[in-house]
Amino acid sequence: xxxxxxxxxxxxEQAAIGATEDGGLDRLALSDADREVRDWFLEKLDVAGLxxxxxxxxxxxxxxEGSDPNASTVLLGSxxxxxxxxxxxxxxxxxxxxxxxxxxxxxxxxxxxxPIEIVNWTNEEGSRFQPAMQGSGVWAGAHDIADEYEKAxxxxxxxxxxxxxxxxxxxxxxxxxxxxxxxxxxxxxxxPSLETAEADVGVVTGIVxxxxxxxxxxxxxxxxxPTPMNHRSDALVAAADVIxxxxxxxxxxxxxxxxTVGYLDVDPNSVNVIPGEVRITWGFRDxxxxxxxxxFETVVREAEHAASREGVDLEYEETMRAPSVEFADRCIDAVxxxxxxxxxxxxxxxxxxxxxxxxxxxVTDASMVFAVSEGGKSHSPEEYTSWDDCYAAANTLANAAFxxxxx
Amino acid sequence: xxxxxxxxxxxxEQAAIGATEDGGLDRLALSDADREVRDWFLEKLDVAGLxxxxxxxxxxxxxxEGSDPNASTVLLGSxxxxxxxxxxxxxxxxxxxxxxxxxxxxxxxxxxxxPIEIVNWTNEEGSRFQPAMQGSGVWAGAHDIADEYEKAxxxxxxxxxxxxxxxxxxxxxxxxxxxxxxxxxxxxxxxPSLETAEADVGVVTGIVxxxxxxxxxxxxxxxxxPTPMNHRSDALVAAADVIxxxxxxxxxxxxxxxxTVGYLDVDPNSVNVIPGEVRITWGFRDxxxxxxxxxFETVVREAEHAASREGVDLEYEETMRAPSVEFADRCIDAVxxxxxxxxxxxxxxxxxxxxxxxxxxxVTDASMVFAVSEGGKSHSPEEYTSWDDCYAAANTLANAAFxxxxx
Ligand SMILES: NC(=O)NCCC(=O)O
Ligand SMILES: NC(=O)NCCC(=O)O
Numbered sequence: 001x002x003x004x005x006x007x008x009x010x011x012x013e014q015a016a017i018g019a020t021e022d023g024g025l026d027r028l029a030l031s032d033a034d035r036e037v038r039d040w041f042l043e044k045l046d047v048a049g050l051x052x053x054x055x056x057x058x059x060x061x062x063x064x065e066g067s068d069p070n071a072s073t074v075l076l077g078s079x080x081x082x083x084x085x086x087x088x089x090x091x092x093x094x095x096x097x098x099x100x101x102x103x104x105x106x107x108x109x110x111x112x113x114x115p116i117e118i119v120n121w122t123n124e125e126g127s128r129f130q131p132a133m134q135g136s137g138v139w140a141g142a143h144d145i146a147d148e149y150e151k152a153x154x155x156x157x158x159x160x161x162x163x164x165x166x167x168x169x170x171x172x173x174x175x176x177x178x179x180x181x182x183x184x185x186x187x188x189x190x191x192p193s194l195e196t197a198e199a200d201v202g203v204v205t206g207i208v209x210x211x212x213x214x215x216x217x218x219x220x221x222x223x224x225x226p227t228p229m230n231h232r233s234d235a236l237v238a239a240a241d242v243i244x245x246x247x248x249x250x251x252x253x254x255x256x257x258x259x260t261v262g263y264l265d266v267d268p269n270s271v272n273v274i275p276g277e278v279r280i281t282w283g284f285r286d287x288x289x290x291x292x293x294x295x296f297e298t299v300v301r302e303a304e305h306a307a308s309r310e311g312v313d314l315e316y317e318e319t320m321r322a323p324s325v326e327f328a329d330r331c332i333d334a335v336x337x338x339x340x341x342x343x344x345x346x347x348x349x350x351x352x353x354x355x356x357x358x359x360x361x362x363v364t365d366a367s368m369v370f371a372v373s374e375g376g377k378s379h380s381p382e383e384y385t386s387w388d389d390c391y392a393a394a395n396t397l398a399n400a401a402f403x404x405x406x407x
Numbered sequence: 408x409x410x411x412x413x414x415x416x417x418x419x420e421q422a423a424i425g426a427t428e429d430g431g432l433d434r435l436a437l438s439d440a441d442r443e444v445r446d447w448f449l450e451k452l453d454v455a456g457l458x459x460x461x462x463x464x465x466x467x468x469x470x471x472e473g474s475d476p477n478a479s480t481v482l483l484g485s486x487x488x489x490x491x492x493x494x495x496x497x498x499x500x501x502x503x504x505x506x507x508x509x510x511x512x513x514x515x516x517x518x519x520x521x522p523i524e525i526v527n528w529t530n531e532e533g534s535r536f537q538p539a540m541q542g543s544g545v546w547a548g549a550h551d552i553a554d555e556y557e558k559a560x561x562x563x564x565x566x567x568x569x570x571x572x573x574x575x576x577x578x579x580x581x582x583x584x585x586x587x588x589x590x591x592x593x594x595x596x597x598x599p600s601l602e603t604a605e606a607d608v609g610v611v612t613g614i615v616x617x618x619x620x621x622x623x624x625x626x627x628x629x630x631x632x633p634t635p636m637n638h639r640s641d642a643l644v645a646a647a648d649v650i651x652x653x654x655x656x657x658x659x660x661x662x663x664x665x666x667t668v669g670y671l672d673v674d675p676n677s678v679n680v681i682p683g684e685v686r687i688t689w690g691f692r693d694x695x696x697x698x699x700x701x702x703f704e705t706v707v708r709e710a711e712h713a714a715s716r717e718g719v720d721l722e723y724e725e726t727m728r729a730p731s732v733e734f735a736d737r738c739i740d741a742v743x744x745x746x747x748x749x750x751x752x753x754x755x756x757x758x759x760x761x762x763x764x765x766x767x768x769x770v771t772d773a774s775m776v777f778a779v780s781e782g783g784k785s786h787s788p789e790e791y792t793s794w795d796d797c798y799a800a801a802n803t804l805a806n807a808a809f810x811x812x813x814x
Contacts, residue, residue, distance in 0.1 A: 084675045085628070127677040191633025208632065212678055221492070223785040224667035224690050225615070226598025226759030229657050231783065236668055237654045243647035250636050260631035261643055262678045264671060268491045270534040271619055271669045271688040271726075273786040281678040283631050319678075352633030376638065378630040379680040 002100045002398050003107075004391050010096045011390065014040060014080065015088040024381025025092075027082040029123035029134075030058070030162035037080045038168055041095065041120050048102045050118070054170025057145060058122035058163050059135045061172075064102055066405070068113040072181040074405040075117045075364070076101065076397070077356060079124030079135075086125070087188075087383020089390070093371060094186040095120055097394035101401055112405035114181050121356045122168075128153045130212060131320035136356035138174050140363050145174055154265075180364035182331050182404045185357045186397040187368060188385050192376030193349055200344035200392045202370025203335045207351040207358050208256070209324035210285040211296040215242065215303045219312035221268060221276025233311045236266055236275035241306035242299070246282055249298050257286045258352065259295060287324050287350050296321075325358050331367030331404070338399035339369075344392050353378075369397045409507045409805050410514075411798045417503040418797065421447060421487065422495040431788025432499075434489040436530035436541075437465070437569035444487045445575055448502065448527050455509045457525070461577025464552060465529040465570050466542045468579075471509055473812070475520040479588040481812045482524045482771070483508065483804070484763060486531030486542075493532070494595075494790020496797070500778060501593040502527055504801035508808055519812035521588050528763045529575075535560045537619060538727035543763035545581050547770050552581055561672075587771035589738050589811045592764045593804040594775060595792050599783030600756055607751035607799045609777030610742045614758040614765050615663070616731035617692040618703040622649065622710045626719035628675060628683025640718045643673055643682035648713035649706070653689055656705050664693045665759065666702060694731050694757050703728075732765050738774030738811070745806035746776075751799050760785075776804045 017040060018033030020026050027033040038060060045052050050062030063073075078094025098118040105112070121139075126132025129151045137143045149160035163169040194202045219233035243261045250257040263281040284295035300316060307314040332348075339346040351368065360366045371393035374384045424447060425440030427433050434440040445467060452459050457469030470480075485501025505525040512519070528546075533539025536558045544550045556567035570576040601609045626640035650668045657664035670688040691702035707723060714721040739755075746753040758775065767773045778800035781791045792800075 083680055084677055126679060130678065132679065189633060190630045191635075192638060193633075210632070220784075221787040222783070223597045223760055223787075224669055225617070225665065225692050225761065226596065226600075226785070227665065227783060228598075228663075229654075229665055231599065234654065234667070236650055236671065240647035240650035240654075243643055244651065247636075247641065247644045247647075256635075258632065258634065258636055260641070260679070260681055262631055262673075262680045262682060263676050264643065264673050265676075266669075266671050268786075269670050269672075270491055270786070271537065271690055272533060272539065272667070273490055273669050274667055275669060276787065283679055285632050353630055354632065376629070376634060377627075378633070379675075379677070380628040380630075380683065382628075 002104045002395055006103065007096060007100050007391060007394055008387055010099060014092045014096065020085055020381065022381045024085045025082040025088055026085055028084060028128040029081040029125060030166055034081050035166035041080060044099050048099060048106055050102065053172045054168060055172040055174040056170060057135050057138045057174040058168040059139055059174060060120045062118050064116045066113050066115040067111045071114040072179040073115045073117050074181045074401060075119060075183045076401055077119035077121060078185050078187060079121045079356065081123055081125050083125055083127050083379045085381055086379050087381060089188045089383055089385045090378055091124055093188055093390060097186045097397045100394055101398040104398060112402065113407055114405040116405055124356055129159055132354050133356050133359055136359040140359035141175060142359050176363050183357060183360040183364050183366040184397060184401050185355055185368045186393050187355055187370060188378060189370040189373045190353045190378035191373065194347055194370060194372040195374060195376060197347045199347035201339050201346050201396050203332060203339060203346050203348045204351050204368035204370055205332055205348050206326040207324060207355060208285040208287050209289045209292045210283065210322050210354060211292050211318060212281065212283045212320040213316055213318040214279060214281050215314060215316040216277065216279045217307060217312045217314050218277050222274045224272045224274050227274060232274055234274050235278040235312050238306040238310040238312045239264060239278040239280050242280060242303050245302040246299060249295060253294055254286050254288065254291045257291055257295065259284045285352060289323050322354055322358055325361045327361060327367040328365035331365045334400040334403045335367050335369055335396060338396045338403065342395055342399060344396060369393050409511045409802055413510065414503060414507050414798060414801055415794055417506060421499050421503065427492055427788065429788045431492045432489040432495055433492055435491060435535040436488040436532060437573055441488050442573035448487060451506050455506060455513055457509065460579045461575060462579040462581040463577060464542050464545045464581040465575040466546055466581060467527045469525050471523045473520050473522040474518045478521040479586040480522045480524050481588045481808060482526060482590045483808055484526035484528060485592050485594060486528045486763065488530055488532050490532055490534050490786045492788055493786050494788060496595045496790055496792045497785055498531055500595055500797060504593045504804050507801055508805040511805065519809065520814055521812040523812055531763055536566055539761050540763050540766055543766040547766035548582060549766050583770050590764060590767040590771050590773040591804060591808050592762055592775045593800050594762055594777060595785065596777040596780045597760045597785035598780065601754055601777060601779040602781060602783060604754045606754035608746050608753050608803050610739060610746060610753050610755045611758050611775035611777055612739055612755050613733040614731060614762060615692040615694045616696045616699045617690065617729050617761060618699050618725060619688065619690045619727040620723055620725040621686060621688050622721060622723040623684065623686045624714060624719045624721050625684050629681045631679045631681050634681060639681055641681050642685040642719050645713040645717040645719050646671060646685040646687050649687060649710050652709040653706060656702060660701055661693050661695065661698045664691065664698055664702060666691045692759060696730050729761055729765055732768045734768060734774040735772030738772045741807040741810045742774050742776050742803060745803045745810065749802055749806060751803065776800050
């Protein structure tokens with residue numbers, strides 16, 4: 001069993017970096033706060049006696065050699081970046097739990113026969129730069145590194161420049177250079193189902209698929225007073241139509257389908273000017289890839305209808321499409337048997353959030369451990385997981401990882 | 408007749424201050440660019456030999472004494488502030504035309520028996536700080552100066568601090584200290600009706616009334632993936648509902664009613680976060696105050712419906728209510744007879760935009776001259792008035808003002 005006190009201390013240390021006034025975290029990918037928490041992570045890797053490796057995309061690895069020089073590597077990871085005003089557990093708990101596992105091995109002088117690596121993936125959140133799970137996607141070969149370097153935030157800063165600026169564009173190749181035995185990731189559920197089932201821990205069997213995109217409507221900025229209603233092409237009216245449809249579409253598609261417009265930007269954004277240009281995003285998710293495809297087709301059709309009704313132009317782009325993933329039985333079983341041995345009440349579930357494990361599942365066998373999210377809240381300062389639940393999940397991860405690392 | 412070449416030169420000089428790349432103007436009230444154009448205005452008042460007076464609210468006057476020491480003052484004015492990306496003519500043409508009138512009197516050594524003042528009003532646009540027509544409203548006694556000093560922009564900067572910062576919090580009382588004979592204002596129409604009627608110049612008989620307001624919806628920021636559709640309180644969905652209603656309401660009220668949501672701000676504004684808080688503005692206008700009142704009641708009711716449908720909280724505030732105004736016959740007649748004597752084709756109309764003349768009409772007899780807006784475009788870099796039309800309107804103003812200043 002791991003050290004509960006140290007787990008709490010490590011969680012508190014990281015949560016102090018990028019802390020917001022209302023108890024949340026503002027640690028956007030490749031920001032100054034991200035640099036600071038990455039520096040903290042390097043220090044912890046050093047304390048744990050791991051060999052550090054930073055790749056060209058900023059993914060940062062710590063490696064512990066196994067007793068068998070030919071054995072394949074067990075990889076544990078998650079992310080330290082956050083939403084603009086996100087919670088303290090999202091991502092960070094997975095990193096801290098992995099650290100806690102290797103610190104416990106070190107303390108007890110246990111060397112499994114498989115080597116162990118722990119990794120902090122670059123830009124999991126996808127808030128500042130899209131797509132989400134960008135670093136793991138590059139590493140797993142789902143995206144071309146040159147394309148991802150050029151992705152820009154709302155101010156036009158690129159990933160490549162920001163990696164350089166914070167000093168985390170490393171020298172190691174951003175791709176698997178050895179054989180991996182398995183990938184495990186601990187994360188908070190970010191939804192209500194473990195709490196509803198009164199479970200101690202979640203055994204994750206897969207991840208939903210998703211489509212993200214961006215629509216820009218271009219109408220005509222004009223004076224909101226003397227311009228008659230029938231002379232208007234109001235970009236915000238078209239965008240509002242789409243927002244209403246995105247609220248409706250999931251109910252027409254599937255039981256588990258969700259759809260959201262999370263981002264909207266208006267130009268010029270003045271009380272007495274008809275909006276000339278409006279940009280919105282869409283996001284739809286479902287365990288069934290065919291449903292995701294239908295959601296994509298539907299939202300594009302609705303955006304076209306909205307544009308034509310209001311007489312505005314439209315451009316759209318799908319910024320991310322992730323297929324749904326089913327994890328490997330042997331990894332799911334390792335998590336399940338760890339939870340069972342520890343006598344935790346567990347619940348099997350499909351993740352409604354995307355995770356780096358999505359991409360890792362194409363490189364090696366993967367699975368995840370979920371910690372209970374109270375009230376199901378996440379991407380908000382109100383995100384909360386009790387220390388009991390943090391501990392249960394971290395213990396499950398450690399025991400599952402130990403199983404996979406020991407033949 | 409005035410000097411057409413000088414009119415063009417003055418227009419070009421002011422348009423260089425705060426010029427944007429796409430040919431527009433960014434000269435928000437009390438910004439650095441506003442300070443610069445105010446400095447330019449002071450210089451021109453000086454050249455024209457006028458006595459300068461800056462009041463406590465930054466309204467800036469130049470005074471030319473008349474031959475009769477007991478005669479009441481004829482006031483000519485408009486504004487030099489602009490929208491975030493506005494046009495070159497909106498406001499500025501009225502200031503330049505007033506300057507051109509006094510420069511012409513000076514050149515010809517004509518001294519009317521009435522004194523003449525020209526004025527640049529603070530914050531006519533109402534974009535950075537609400538309400539619009541703020542400086543003239545304070546001066547005319549429609550608003551309390553202490554309240555208006557405290558109005559803040561989106562970054563929390565107040566009018567009082569910004570007036571201090573740019574050095575335009577003057578010492579003169581912000582209220583009429585003498586008797587006024589009349590107020591005349593030249594402005595671009597900002598709508599399509601003069602162009603449609605093929606008129607050279609507009610004779611303005613009144614101004615529509617309006618209501619402006621702000622609604623804030625507060626839902627729950629949460630993760631857009633694992634949060635089921637029926638667990639959501641999405642502030643942007645409620646806002647979208649209201650935007651759709653604002654597009655519809657004018658058609659249910661009156662032929663001349665217009666309604667607009669020009670501003671929208673989302674928090675946290677991230678592709679994968681359910682919007683927790685959204686703020687929108689409304690604006691409705693109509694020549695009939697009873698219709699404006701109905702629009703206000705309707706939009707509040709719709710916002711309440713939208714909030715209850717989506718399960719979000721709402722707060723609203725009416726930030727501005729201006730009654731419609733009918734100008735005094737003797738001022739309308741002065742403008743009409745000036746246009747007729749100059750053999751311009753004129754059209755009488757009610758202004759769909761608000762103007763400082765709204766407030767001045769409560770202090771003295773007022774009217775306005777409109778210049779043709781090509782394509783009716785305004786509050787946009789595409790705003791355009793030909794030099795012929797600028798000249799026709801400025802000439803009409805000069806002749807009407809001369810009539811009123813000479814008994
Ligand atoms: N787990 C998580 O919040 N990932 C970010 C990408 C997503 O929106 O699912
Ligand atoms: N004329 C003008 O654009 N005034 C600003 C206030 C309004 O929106 O009418």
